[in-house]
């Protein structure tokens with residue numbers, strides 16, 4: 001999610017799991033002034049509400065012990081009211097617009113709303129309950145309306161536009177100039193420059209868009225029930241474990257099919273169950289249920305796909321862009337759709353070549369087993385799993401014994417960060433936390449300067465949503481004299497009471513990943529809050545996190561932390577080699593199905609405003625063939641009728657961003673390895689040019705300052721095992 005003016009007020013979680021996000025900036029002007037959070041009758045008196053004033057704890061770390069659920073609603077209500085009053089005061093200022101009395105004043109506005117939003121949305125994710133979820137759904141439309149009331153405030157925009165037009169004469173420092181451009185762009189993208197009639201058209205498009213995306217996602221939810229596959233006979237389920245068969249029987253009974261078995265369909269084209277089912281006909285049935293989702297009957301999503309991409313094209317046209325992809329890419333690192341396409345296209349030959357080699361291995365196995373057919377999409381996972389077992393027989397529980405949680409945290413993560421950046425984490429058990437599993441740390445620089453507060457919330461528990469993420473309770477800003485308070489949240493299963501917690505290597509890598517986001521927040525050193533830390537474009541935000549991942553398997557780091565939790569022996573070389581190789585198994589397929597979906601997303605959103613509605617299946621086939629990614633056995637990870645990221649809206653023309661960030665991470669890591677690897681010299685170079693600057697500079701400019709040149713996709717292909725290591 002691209003942060004903007006309102007990101008100051010509305011919490012943003014660094015994107016981590018591959019989950020669609022809600023559209024952040026819809027322009028639906030509702031009457032915000034009337035928007036009121038439903039008053040909580042039992043709310044404590046205002047003077048007792050700890051959210052209404054900044055916490056007096058170090059760096060405004062929230063005093064969790066004092067905050068009650070009843071405090072949130074009144075604090076949100078007052079926060080929105082105060083924010084609007086502050087914005088009105090900027091508009092009413094009789095002095096001519098200046099950078100200070102307008103842009104800086106906007107940066108300083110909304111302090112209460114920011115504070116309560118950050119605390120609330122963090123707790124809703126990591127420590128949820130019924131009351132919090134209920135308030136969350138009430139807040140969504142109110143916060144959207146609040147945002148609109150600022151972006152569509154014509155008088156406010158008049159001041160911003162005046163400053164923008166005279167920006168050359170203003171003689172602003174580079175960071176201030178970037179902030180001004182950023183603020184101006186966000187207003188323009190929201191429709192601030194349109195005439196009154198155009199605004200009416202825009203509003204109508206937005207309303208239709210919002211209605212249709214809701215319908216699209218509701219159809220997807222209903223479809224997940226409708227297309228579940230019912231199996232009559234247990235013998236057809238050969239290959240599934242007894243516990244999975246039992247679960248399928250229970251699911252069938254729940255759905256009114258007593259005595260049968262129900263296989264539910266997950267969101268992607270490929271279905272996990274296909275890796276173990278021996279019955280080829282059943283595999284085909286399941287795959288077809290998945291891949292033909294939303295193409296017939298009452299829940300046919302094709303009309304929605306056609307109209308949604310057309311609405312976006314029309315909206316882009318209205319706002320002065322060639323197509324929706326151009327609109328969406330403004331302000332990102334990629335900047336233009338052609339840059340995304342050339343990046344993806346440059347990888348196609350290597351990826352297709354590897355995928356074909358994987359296909360040949362699978363085909364050979366089919367023939368060895370006496371099969372007389374060409375591998376089909378529903379066969380791939382089943383035979384790939386057999387190939388994997390042949391090549392890398394890996395016992396996950398054996399691997400975990402070398403990754404004991406405390407050792408991973410202290411001798412792996414914290415050790416690496418100390419070697420690279422000279423920073424140290426000191427436990428702060430005196431600081432309040434929101435759950436007993438959470439640990440608080442204070443971060444110190446190499447010279448002893450205190451930098452930030454860090455909460456480590458690593459263990460799975462009820463009330464926490466799935467996945468892993470980083471977020472901030474307090475953002476860094478020199479203007480606001482704030483130091484960061486950051487959290488990492490994960491779902492590692494905790495060891496039994498009194499026993500060690502052993503961590504899978506996947507989770508170890510994710511711990512490094514999330515701390516990468518964490519350092520992006522904690523080492524930020526910018527002036528303006530809306531340009532700080534992870535407030536970068538979504539094709540850049542996963543760069544600092546993915547970059548840190550690779551240290552988890554760096555020899556010097558492993559030598560410091562990967563020891564057997566009982567015997568203290570170092571992880572055997574042979575086992576380690578297997579772990580690392582297994583990571584890249586089937587990577588041609590994985591990369592190709594991702595790229596196909598990303599290309600499809602770009603093609604749909606490259607249609608011009610006056611384009612006719614397209615035939616969905618024909619358009620898909622043509623788009624994939626055009627880019628040479630139309631392998632029959634490897635369909636896109638999502639097809640249009642169930643592509644929630646793209647057609648659902650949140651990541652429209654943005655699905656490429658995951659890979660873009662990984663390209664930067666791989667290129668940066670390879671570069672530092674060439675320069676001596678785990679050293680302060682390397683860490684400082686990276687910290688100064690990437691971590692400290694947040695969004696205060698154009699991302700490509702920052703990258704080139706760090707790297708000396710623009711990135712290529714070579715290192716990514718090596719990282720994914722799709723190209724041999726050079727030298």
Ligand SMILES: [Zn+2]
Pocket residue numbers: 014015016017513517542545
């Ligand atoms: Zn991430």
